[in-house]
Amino acid sequence: YASSNLIFRISCNNSVRLIGHPLWVTMTTGQMSCYRTGQITNSQHNIHLEVIDIPEFAQRNVAKLLEEDGRGLAMLCFDDAGALLTFTGGGELYLARQIDVSLQDLASGTDIDARYDRVTLELQRSLDNFDRQFRNVAVSRLIVSQVPDGARLVEYLGTNLTVPVSLLDLEQVVDFPGVPELRDPLRQSQCLRLIGAAMREERTA
Helix, strand or coil, rough: ECCCCCCEEECCCEEEEEECCCCCCCEECCCCCCEEEECCCCCCCCCEEEEEEEEHHHHHHCCCCCCCCCCCEEEEEEEECCCEEEEECCCEEEEEEEEECHHHHHHCCCCCHHEEEEEHHHHHHHHHHHHHHHHCEEEEEEEECCCCHHHHHHHHHHHHHHEEEEEECCHHHHHHHHHHHHCCCCHHCHHHHHHHHHCCCCCCC
């Protein structure tokens, strides 16, 4: 999947920061929604919205590139607001859950074992719940977005969960020829929802 999308981050004061190469425009107005539009009409950023996406669907768009045929995938992605856990299969979103542990919590270096325990407990409950609700979709693995000391987190989760756990590396499935900074796995995680929103595919009747 090759991505040469233009990604704008629109803040509440209407400032714009270019971090990609032009094709589409992707932006956020907070932690809960991602938007895509076909045009920015002038310097005042008058915007005509075509699509409103939510983070769960943006994460689904990334997850479906990593799925194995006929198997489900669990993906856990951290940002400054917390962690989003999604379960997908065949490109469809089955279940999503928020976990109250943020990227900053993991980067702080304090109470790390307690935070790992909280994440592990929430994952165990979610995996059990998913297995009960969707017995026809077997989860093959859990992929975790890059975080500080991510290898330690993956090892910790792997010893406490019943599915294999690995760190996300988007370069396995996506090319970023126009955005060299996205070759950094940690930067990929910071921009994951924007990348996922840019992967949206239009469906025609």
